[in-house]
Amino acid sequence: MNPTDDRAAPELKHIFDRRRIRAIAQAMQAVHQAFDADAFIGRCDDGLDDLSLMQRLGRVTEALHAGLPPQYEETLPLLQALAPRLDHRFVTLVLPEYVARHGLHAPALSLEALRFFTPYGTAEFAVRHFLRQDLAGTLAVMQQWAEDADPHVRRLASEGARPRLPWSFRLAPLIADPRPVLPILERLKADPSPYVRKSVANHFNDITKDHPALVLDLFERWPRDDVRTQWIVRHALRTLIKRGDARALALVGADADARVEVGALQVTPERVPRGGNVRLQCAIVSTAVVAQTLVVDYAVHYVKRTGATTPKVFKWKTLQLPPGDRMHLDRHHALRDLSTRRHHPGRHRVELMVNGAVRAHASFELEA
Secondary structure (H helix, E strand, O other): OOOOOOOOOOOHHHHHOHHHHHHHHHHHHHHOOOOOHHHHHHHHHOOHHHOOHHHHHHHHHHHHHHHOOOOHHHHHHHHHHHHHHOOOOOHHHHHHHHHHHHOOOOHHHHHHHHHHHHHHOOOOOOHHHHHHHOHHHHHHHHHHHOOOOOHHHHHHHHHOOOOOOOOOOOOHHHHHOOHHHHHHHHHOOOOOOHHHHHHHHHHHHHHHOOOHHHHHHHHHHOOOOOHHHHHHHHHHOHHHHHOOOHHHHHHOOEOOOOOEEEOOOEEEOOEEEOOOEEEEEEEEEEOOOOOEEEEEEEEEEEEOOOOOEEEEEEEEEEEEEOOOOEEEEEEEEEOOOEOOEOOOOEEEEEEEEEOOEEEEEEEEEEEO
16 A cells, blocks of 8 residues: 555545544643644644645644754653554654654664654654664664564564565665665564564565575575464565465475366456456366475456556465365455556456466456
Protein backbone atom coordinates (compact mmCIF):
# COMPACT_ATOMS: atom_id res chain seq x y z
CA MET A 1 0.00 0.00 0.00
CA ASN A 2 1.30 3.43 -0.92
CA PRO A 3 -0.02 5.99 1.57
CA THR A 4 0.97 8.90 -0.65
CA ASP A 5 -1.49 7.89 -3.37
CA ASP A 6 -4.90 9.10 -2.27
CA ARG A 7 -6.40 8.28 -5.67
CA ALA A 8 -5.82 4.60 -4.92
CA ALA A 9 -6.75 4.71 -1.23
CA PRO A 10 -8.98 7.75 -0.65
CA GLU A 11 -10.14 6.70 2.83
CA LEU A 12 -6.70 6.50 4.39
CA LYS A 13 -6.20 10.23 4.61
CA HIS A 14 -9.27 10.50 6.82
CA ILE A 15 -7.25 8.94 9.64
CA PHE A 16 -6.35 12.60 10.18
CA ASP A 17 -9.83 14.10 9.96
CA ARG A 18 -11.04 17.13 11.89
CA ARG A 19 -12.45 15.04 14.73
CA ARG A 20 -9.09 13.38 15.30
CA ILE A 21 -7.19 16.64 14.99
CA ARG A 22 -9.36 18.06 17.78
CA ALA A 23 -8.68 14.93 19.84
CA ILE A 24 -4.92 15.35 19.36
CA ALA A 25 -5.20 19.00 20.41
CA GLN A 26 -7.11 18.10 23.57
CA ALA A 27 -4.66 15.33 24.44
CA MET A 28 -1.67 17.62 23.93
CA GLN A 29 -3.26 20.34 26.04
CA ALA A 30 -3.90 17.83 28.83
CA VAL A 31 -0.18 17.06 28.84
CA HIS A 32 1.01 20.64 28.39
CA GLN A 33 -1.45 23.27 29.64
CA ALA A 34 0.32 26.09 27.77
CA PHE A 35 -0.40 24.37 24.44
CA ASP A 36 -2.73 26.50 22.30
CA ALA A 37 -5.24 23.93 21.05
CA ASP A 38 -7.18 26.41 18.88
CA ALA A 39 -4.03 27.59 17.11
CA PHE A 40 -3.02 23.95 16.49
CA ILE A 41 -6.43 23.13 15.01
CA GLY A 42 -6.25 26.21 12.79
CA ARG A 43 -2.81 25.29 11.45
CA CYS A 44 -3.95 21.73 10.69
CA ASP A 45 -7.24 22.79 9.11
CA ASP A 46 -5.76 25.15 6.51
CA GLY A 47 -6.33 23.38 3.17
CA LEU A 48 -6.81 20.03 4.93
CA ASP A 49 -9.21 18.60 2.36
CA ASP A 50 -6.60 18.82 -0.39
CA LEU A 51 -3.85 17.08 1.57
CA SER A 52 -2.87 13.41 1.19
CA LEU A 53 -2.40 11.10 4.14
CA MET A 54 1.32 11.71 4.47
CA GLN A 55 0.89 15.43 3.90
CA ARG A 56 -1.62 15.48 6.75
CA LEU A 57 0.82 13.58 8.96
CA GLY A 58 3.47 16.18 8.19
CA ARG A 59 1.04 19.03 8.79
CA VAL A 60 0.10 17.68 12.23
CA THR A 61 3.77 17.18 13.08
CA GLU A 62 4.68 20.76 12.20
CA ALA A 63 1.60 22.15 13.94
CA LEU A 64 2.74 20.39 17.10
CA HIS A 65 6.21 21.83 16.64
CA ALA A 66 4.80 25.34 16.32
CA GLY A 67 2.93 25.04 19.61
CA LEU A 68 5.54 23.34 21.77
CA PRO A 69 8.70 24.67 23.45
CA PRO A 70 11.45 25.41 20.90
CA GLN A 71 14.02 23.46 22.90
CA TYR A 72 14.00 19.89 21.56
CA GLU A 73 15.08 18.45 24.91
CA GLU A 74 12.03 20.02 26.59
CA THR A 75 9.62 18.84 23.90
CA LEU A 76 10.51 15.14 23.93
CA PRO A 77 9.08 14.40 27.42
CA LEU A 78 5.83 16.09 26.38
CA LEU A 79 5.58 13.93 23.26
CA GLN A 80 6.33 10.82 25.32
CA ALA A 81 3.49 11.74 27.66
CA LEU A 82 1.23 12.27 24.63
CA ALA A 83 1.92 8.85 23.07
CA PRO A 84 -0.42 6.71 25.23
CA ARG A 85 -3.23 9.27 24.82
CA LEU A 86 -3.43 8.89 21.02
CA ASP A 87 -6.19 6.55 19.86
CA HIS A 88 -4.82 5.17 16.57
CA ARG A 89 -1.52 3.41 15.87
CA PHE A 90 -0.98 5.29 12.61
CA VAL A 91 -1.60 8.61 14.34
CA THR A 92 1.31 7.91 16.69
CA LEU A 93 3.62 8.15 13.66
CA VAL A 94 3.59 11.91 14.14
CA LEU A 95 5.83 11.36 17.19
CA PRO A 96 8.76 9.56 15.50
CA GLU A 97 8.22 11.87 12.51
CA TYR A 98 8.81 14.81 14.86
CA VAL A 99 12.04 13.16 16.02
CA ALA A 100 13.20 12.62 12.43
CA ARG A 101 12.47 16.24 11.48
CA HIS A 102 13.81 17.99 14.56
CA GLY A 103 16.15 15.61 16.36
CA LEU A 104 18.94 14.71 13.94
CA HIS A 105 21.27 17.02 15.86
CA ALA A 106 20.90 14.85 18.99
CA PRO A 107 21.12 11.23 17.78
CA ALA A 108 21.59 9.54 21.16
CA LEU A 109 18.56 11.29 22.67
CA SER A 110 16.51 10.85 19.51
CA LEU A 111 17.20 7.15 19.02
CA GLU A 112 16.20 6.47 22.60
CA ALA A 113 12.98 8.39 21.89
CA LEU A 114 12.32 6.21 18.82
CA ARG A 115 12.81 3.11 20.94
CA PHE A 116 10.20 4.52 23.34
CA PHE A 117 7.68 5.42 20.61
CA THR A 118 7.82 2.27 18.48
CA PRO A 119 5.55 0.07 20.67
CA TYR A 120 2.75 2.61 20.19
CA GLY A 121 2.92 2.37 16.37
CA THR A 122 6.25 2.12 14.63
CA ALA A 123 9.42 4.19 14.22
CA GLU A 124 10.66 2.25 11.19
CA PHE A 125 10.41 5.24 8.85
CA ALA A 126 11.93 7.78 11.23
CA VAL A 127 15.01 5.73 12.10
CA ARG A 128 16.04 5.65 8.44
CA HIS A 129 16.93 9.34 8.58
CA PHE A 130 19.47 8.52 11.29
CA LEU A 131 20.80 5.59 9.27
CA ARG A 132 21.27 7.91 6.31
CA GLN A 133 23.09 10.41 8.52
CA ASP A 134 25.32 7.92 10.39
CA LEU A 135 25.00 4.33 9.21
CA ALA A 136 27.56 2.70 11.50
CA GLY A 137 26.58 4.62 14.63
CA THR A 138 22.86 3.99 14.17
CA LEU A 139 23.35 0.29 13.40
CA ALA A 140 25.33 -0.03 16.63
CA VAL A 141 22.29 1.22 18.55
CA MET A 142 19.97 -1.02 16.55
CA GLN A 143 22.15 -3.99 17.44
CA GLN A 144 21.28 -3.24 21.06
CA TRP A 145 17.61 -3.02 20.11
CA ALA A 146 17.84 -6.57 18.74
CA GLU A 147 18.44 -7.67 22.35
CA ASP A 148 15.46 -5.75 23.78
CA ALA A 149 12.75 -7.53 25.77
CA ASP A 150 10.01 -5.79 23.75
CA PRO A 151 9.29 -7.49 20.39
CA HIS A 152 8.28 -4.12 18.88
CA VAL A 153 11.78 -2.81 19.55
CA ARG A 154 13.43 -6.00 18.23
CA ARG A 155 11.34 -5.72 15.08
CA LEU A 156 12.42 -2.10 14.69
CA ALA A 157 16.05 -3.28 14.62
CA SER A 158 15.26 -5.29 11.47
CA GLU A 159 12.43 -3.37 9.81
CA GLY A 160 13.98 0.07 10.08
CA ALA A 161 17.16 -1.06 8.32
CA ARG A 162 15.47 -2.86 5.40
CA PRO A 163 17.22 -1.65 2.23
CA ARG A 164 13.96 -1.45 0.25
CA LEU A 165 11.36 -0.70 2.92
CA PRO A 166 7.96 0.09 1.33
CA TRP A 167 6.66 3.65 1.84
CA SER A 168 10.19 4.94 2.47
CA PHE A 169 13.36 5.93 0.66
CA ARG A 170 15.90 3.23 -0.14
CA LEU A 171 19.08 2.86 1.88
CA ALA A 172 21.58 2.84 -0.98
CA PRO A 173 24.62 1.83 1.13
CA LEU A 174 22.80 -1.27 2.39
CA ILE A 175 21.57 -2.11 -1.09
CA ALA A 176 25.18 -2.00 -2.25
CA ASP A 177 26.53 -3.95 0.74
CA PRO A 178 24.09 -5.46 3.28
CA ARG A 179 26.81 -7.08 5.39
CA PRO A 180 26.77 -4.37 8.12
CA VAL A 181 23.20 -5.32 9.07
CA LEU A 182 23.74 -9.11 9.10
CA PRO A 183 24.68 -9.27 12.82
CA ILE A 184 21.24 -7.86 13.67
CA LEU A 185 19.45 -10.40 11.46
CA GLU A 186 21.58 -13.24 12.79
CA ARG A 187 20.59 -12.30 16.33
CA LEU A 188 16.90 -12.45 15.37
CA LYS A 189 16.93 -15.60 13.21
CA ALA A 190 15.11 -17.66 15.88
CA ASP A 191 13.15 -14.89 17.58
CA PRO A 192 10.12 -16.16 19.53
CA SER A 193 7.85 -13.45 18.10
CA PRO A 194 6.20 -14.07 14.68
CA TYR A 195 6.00 -10.27 14.34
CA VAL A 196 9.79 -10.06 14.50
CA ARG A 197 10.41 -13.13 12.33
CA LYS A 198 8.18 -11.75 9.57
CA SER A 199 10.30 -8.59 9.48
CA VAL A 200 13.52 -10.60 9.33
CA ALA A 201 12.15 -12.69 6.46
CA ASN A 202 11.06 -9.58 4.56
CA HIS A 203 14.46 -8.01 5.18
CA PHE A 204 16.26 -11.02 3.73
CA ASN A 205 13.83 -11.10 0.81
CA ASP A 206 14.87 -7.50 0.09
CA ILE A 207 18.52 -8.58 0.11
CA THR A 208 17.90 -11.48 -2.29
CA LYS A 209 16.91 -8.97 -4.97
CA ASP A 210 20.50 -7.66 -5.08
CA HIS A 211 22.67 -10.29 -3.38
CA PRO A 212 21.00 -13.72 -3.69
CA ALA A 213 24.23 -15.68 -3.27
CA LEU A 214 25.02 -13.93 0.02
CA VAL A 215 21.65 -14.94 1.48
CA LEU A 216 21.81 -18.49 0.13
CA ASP A 217 25.34 -18.99 1.49
CA LEU A 218 24.18 -17.77 4.90
CA PHE A 219 21.03 -19.90 4.98
CA GLU A 220 22.96 -23.01 4.00
CA ARG A 221 25.05 -22.54 7.16
CA TRP A 222 22.08 -22.01 9.44
CA PRO A 223 20.82 -24.88 11.64
CA ARG A 224 17.97 -26.89 10.15
CA ASP A 225 16.39 -28.05 13.41
CA ASP A 226 14.71 -24.81 14.57
CA VAL A 227 11.19 -24.37 13.19
CA ARG A 228 11.35 -20.59 13.76
CA THR A 229 14.52 -20.26 11.71
CA GLN A 230 13.14 -22.47 8.96
CA TRP A 231 10.00 -20.33 8.80
CA ILE A 232 12.22 -17.30 8.12
CA VAL A 233 14.13 -19.22 5.44
CA ARG A 234 10.95 -20.25 3.60
CA HIS A 235 9.46 -16.77 3.60
CA ALA A 236 12.74 -14.98 2.88
CA LEU A 237 13.34 -17.08 -0.24
CA ARG A 238 9.92 -16.55 -1.78
CA THR A 239 11.18 -14.33 -4.59
CA LEU A 240 13.96 -16.76 -5.51
CA ILE A 241 11.58 -19.72 -5.31
CA LYS A 242 9.15 -18.02 -7.67
CA ARG A 243 12.07 -17.73 -10.10
CA GLY A 244 12.82 -21.43 -9.79
CA ASP A 245 16.22 -20.91 -8.14
CA ALA A 246 17.61 -24.41 -7.52
CA ARG A 247 19.50 -23.54 -4.33
CA ALA A 248 16.50 -21.76 -2.83
CA LEU A 249 14.23 -24.70 -3.65
CA ALA A 250 16.72 -27.12 -2.10
CA LEU A 251 16.71 -25.11 1.13
CA VAL A 252 12.95 -25.67 1.48
CA GLY A 253 13.26 -29.34 0.55
CA ALA A 254 12.05 -29.06 -3.04
CA ASP A 255 13.62 -30.15 -6.33
CA ALA A 256 13.89 -27.74 -9.23
CA ASP A 257 12.83 -30.59 -11.53
CA ALA A 258 9.51 -31.65 -10.02
CA ARG A 259 8.38 -35.07 -11.24
CA VAL A 260 4.69 -34.45 -11.78
CA GLU A 261 2.00 -34.46 -14.39
CA VAL A 262 -0.18 -31.36 -14.36
CA GLY A 263 -3.69 -31.35 -15.73
CA ALA A 264 -5.28 -28.48 -17.58
CA LEU A 265 -5.54 -25.26 -15.62
CA GLN A 266 -9.19 -24.23 -15.48
CA VAL A 267 -10.03 -20.56 -14.99
CA THR A 268 -13.73 -19.73 -14.60
CA PRO A 269 -15.61 -17.75 -15.60
CA GLU A 270 -13.90 -16.97 -18.88
CA ARG A 271 -15.27 -13.42 -18.78
CA VAL A 272 -15.38 -11.60 -15.47
CA PRO A 273 -16.38 -8.06 -14.51
CA ARG A 274 -13.91 -5.77 -12.84
CA GLY A 275 -14.16 -6.25 -9.10
CA GLY A 276 -15.23 -9.87 -9.47
CA ASN A 277 -13.42 -13.16 -8.85
CA VAL A 278 -12.06 -16.00 -10.94
CA ARG A 279 -11.77 -19.59 -9.78
CA LEU A 280 -8.55 -21.49 -10.48
CA GLN A 281 -8.55 -25.30 -10.52
CA CYS A 282 -5.92 -27.86 -11.44
CA ALA A 283 -4.86 -31.43 -10.67
CA ILE A 284 -1.28 -32.50 -9.98
CA VAL A 285 -0.18 -36.14 -10.06
CA SER A 286 3.19 -37.33 -8.74
CA THR A 287 5.26 -39.47 -11.12
CA ALA A 288 8.11 -39.88 -8.61
CA VAL A 289 8.99 -43.02 -6.66
CA VAL A 290 9.51 -41.02 -3.45
CA ALA A 291 7.57 -38.26 -1.72
CA GLN A 292 8.17 -34.74 -3.06
CA THR A 293 7.93 -31.24 -1.67
CA LEU A 294 6.10 -29.11 -4.21
CA VAL A 295 5.89 -25.34 -4.16
CA VAL A 296 2.89 -24.33 -6.25
CA ASP A 297 2.52 -20.70 -7.31
CA TYR A 298 0.57 -18.94 -10.01
CA ALA A 299 1.21 -15.81 -12.04
CA VAL A 300 -1.41 -13.41 -13.35
CA HIS A 301 -0.26 -11.29 -16.28
CA TYR A 302 -2.12 -8.08 -15.55
CA VAL A 303 -3.11 -5.83 -18.39
CA LYS A 304 -1.73 -2.32 -17.98
CA ARG A 305 -3.34 0.92 -19.07
CA THR A 306 -1.21 0.81 -22.23
CA GLY A 307 -2.45 -2.67 -23.14
CA ALA A 308 0.88 -4.33 -22.32
CA THR A 309 0.97 -6.97 -19.58
CA THR A 310 3.13 -7.50 -16.51
CA PRO A 311 3.17 -10.68 -14.37
CA LYS A 312 2.56 -10.85 -10.63
CA VAL A 313 3.30 -14.15 -8.86
CA PHE A 314 1.09 -15.36 -6.00
CA LYS A 315 1.61 -18.18 -3.52
CA TRP A 316 -0.84 -21.05 -3.87
CA LYS A 317 0.29 -24.01 -1.80
CA THR A 318 3.34 -25.87 -0.53
CA LEU A 319 2.60 -29.56 -0.20
CA GLN A 320 4.10 -32.98 0.35
CA LEU A 321 2.93 -35.34 -2.41
CA PRO A 322 3.54 -39.08 -1.92
CA PRO A 323 4.56 -41.17 -4.95
CA GLY A 324 1.68 -41.70 -7.36
CA ASP A 325 -0.68 -39.45 -5.39
CA ARG A 326 -3.01 -36.91 -6.94
CA MET A 327 -3.82 -33.48 -5.48
CA HIS A 328 -6.68 -31.26 -6.66
CA LEU A 329 -6.01 -27.55 -6.17
CA ASP A 330 -8.81 -25.00 -6.00
CA ARG A 331 -8.79 -21.31 -5.10
CA HIS A 332 -10.42 -17.99 -5.91
CA HIS A 333 -8.55 -14.91 -7.07
CA ALA A 334 -10.06 -11.47 -6.49
CA LEU A 335 -9.93 -8.72 -9.11
CA ARG A 336 -10.76 -5.78 -6.88
CA ASP A 337 -8.71 -2.60 -7.20
CA LEU A 338 -6.10 -2.09 -4.48
CA SER A 339 -3.88 0.82 -3.58
CA THR A 340 -1.02 -1.09 -5.23
CA ARG A 341 -2.89 -2.43 -8.25
CA ARG A 342 -5.40 -0.99 -10.70
CA HIS A 343 -7.20 -3.41 -12.98
CA HIS A 344 -7.70 -2.72 -16.68
CA PRO A 345 -9.88 -4.61 -19.16
CA GLY A 346 -8.36 -7.15 -21.52
CA ARG A 347 -7.10 -10.72 -21.81
CA HIS A 348 -5.21 -11.85 -18.69
CA ARG A 349 -2.94 -14.89 -18.92
CA VAL A 350 -2.65 -17.14 -15.86
CA GLU A 351 0.30 -19.51 -15.40
CA LEU A 352 0.58 -22.37 -12.92
CA MET A 353 4.12 -22.93 -11.63
CA VAL A 354 5.47 -25.95 -9.79
CA ASN A 355 8.85 -25.39 -8.11
CA GLY A 356 9.34 -22.29 -10.21
CA ALA A 357 8.62 -23.85 -13.61
CA VAL A 358 5.49 -23.04 -15.65
CA ARG A 359 3.51 -26.27 -16.06
CA ALA A 360 0.09 -25.07 -17.27
CA HIS A 361 -1.63 -21.90 -18.40
CA ALA A 362 -5.04 -20.46 -19.23
CA SER A 363 -6.61 -17.02 -19.53
CA PHE A 364 -9.68 -14.94 -18.78
CA GLU A 365 -11.14 -11.72 -20.14
CA LEU A 366 -11.59 -8.85 -17.70
CA GLU A 367 -14.49 -6.73 -18.83
CA ALA A 368 -14.62 -2.96 -18.56
